[in-house]
Amino acid sequence: MKITLRGYYAMLALASMAGKDQNGGLVRLEEMTERHSIPENFLLQIFQALKRAGLVRSKRGVHGGFQLTRPPHRITLAEIIESVEGRILPGPLEERPEPTHRPESWRALDGFWEELRERVRGEVDAYTLADLADRIHAPESEMYHI
Amino acid sequence: MKITLRGYYAMLALASMAGKDQNGGLVRLEEMTERHSIPENFLLQIFQALKRAGLVRSKRGVHGGFQLTRPPHRITLAEIIESVEGRILPGPLEERPEPTHRPESWRALDGFWEELRERVRGEVDAYTLADLADRIHAPESEMYHI
DNA sequence: TGTATACATTAGAAAAACAATCAGGATTAT
DNA sequence: ATAATCCTGATTGTTTTTCTAATGTATACA
Numbered sequence: 001m002k003i004t005l006r007g008y009y010a011m012l013a014l015a016s017m018a019g020k021d022q023n024g025g026l027v028r029l030e031e032m033t034e035r036h037s038i039p040e041n042f043l044l045q046i047f048q049a050l051k052r053a054g055l056v057r058s059k060r061g062v063h064g065g066f067q068l069t070r071p072p073h074r075i076t077l078a079e080i081i082e083s084v085e086g087r088i089l090p091g092p093l094e095e096r097p098e099p100t101h102r103p104e105s106w107r108a109l110d111g112f113w114e115e116l117r118e119r120v121r122g123e124v125d126a127y128t129l130a131d132l133a134d135r136i137h138a139p140e141s142e143m144y145h146i
Numbered sequence: 147m148k149i150t151l152r153g154y155y156a157m158l159a160l161a162s163m164a165g166k167d168q169n170g171g172l173v174r175l176e177e178m179t180e181r182h183s184i185p186e187n188f189l190l191q192i193f194q195a196l197k198r199a200g201l202v203r204s205k206r207g208v209h210g211g212f213q214l215t216r217p218p219h220r221i222t223l224a225e226i227i228e229s230v231e232g233r234i235l236p237g238p239l240e241e242r243p244e245p246t247h248r249p250e251s252w253r254a255l256d257g258f259w260e261e262l263r264e265r266v267r268g269e270v271d272a273y274t275l276a277d278l279a280d281r282i283h284a285p286e287s288e289m290y291h292i
Numbered sequence: 293t294g295t296a297t298a299c300a301t302t303a304g305a306a307a308a309a310c311a312a313t314c315a316g317g318a319t320t321a322t
Numbered sequence: 323a324t325a326a327t328c329c330t331g332a333t334t335g336t337t338t339t340t341c342t343a344a345t346g347t348a349t350a351c352a
Contacts, residue, residue, distance in 0.1 A: 112277070
């Protein structure tokens with residue numbers, strides 16, 4: 001039960017877009033990759049997925065870049081993670097579609113599994129991109145009471 | 147954000163132990179592997195992990211097998227999953243221990259991440275092996291109102 | 293005591309997933 | 323036209339996951 005670098009990169013990059021409202025909120029990939037040391041072409045792949053999921057828009061050419069399609073407080077972490085690495089807690093049930101070799105006991109778990117999946121997703125869904133960005137861009141508060 | 151077959155196999159096998167109270171609750175591996183079509187040596191490995199985590203005991207030899215160390219309602223899914231596939235939602239921070247190449251923005255996420263992790267774990271911890279076993283062994287209830 | 297039974301341990305192969313990398317293309321502002 | 327930027331698909335190297343094999347150890351029972 002893990003999260004991969006894809007999801008992590010996506011969260012970092014999107015969080016760093018959350019503040020940028022100048023030139024229409026357009027942010028270039030390069031700007032994000034160098035700030036967080038993310039391989040540029042890899043982040044590009046990730047943003048294609050985010051785009052397919054409708055979380056960002058893109059503009060090509062000289063003053064191009066990426067842009068959030070919604071305000072940060074209306075984008076949840078669950079959406080971000082699912083966009084780039086598939087459904088939360090998919091479980092091996094979906095990966096093993098051989099109906100013959102799938103014993104009855106596996107099917108009996110389907111409902112149970114879906115219920116647990118929904119509750120976990122609910123937790124991740126409770127956090128928004130705005131929460132994330134706040135934490136990243138206001139870490140100084142912690143330094144005051146050391 | 148996924149769970150692997152290891153975790154799934156573990157849940158299935160343990161759930162099928164939950165009912166078995168005859169001969170001291172000892173269940174042979176073979177009995178579990180054939181019921182759920184799980185590769186035997188793979189399940190053996192998984193049970194070694196469950197044993198290290200203290201969720202099962204084992205007895206070798208002729209009338210040997212595995213045995214739960216606690217009643218099913220006192221074993222949570224979080225324990226099972228963590229036993230066989232490590233911490234829930236560890237986050238890439240732990241897997242990337244290169245302190246030099248870890249940018250400040252990553253560290254800024256540590257607290258945030260730990261908080262999310264705890265809440266997700268809490269959800270998985272709310273389900274016990276007994277809940278799981280009930281769902282598997284009483285699926286007939288659903289058939290009555292079709 | 294010997295033998296079949298069942299777990300124990302370690303090594304490693306095969307396949308899948310992950311994390312990039314690369315090449316060549318398309319669009320846009322200037 | 324040119325430079326900047328995103329777009330697309332293929333490919334590659336590494337790690338993880340899944341599974342297999344070989345060999346060893348403890349136990350019950352004839």
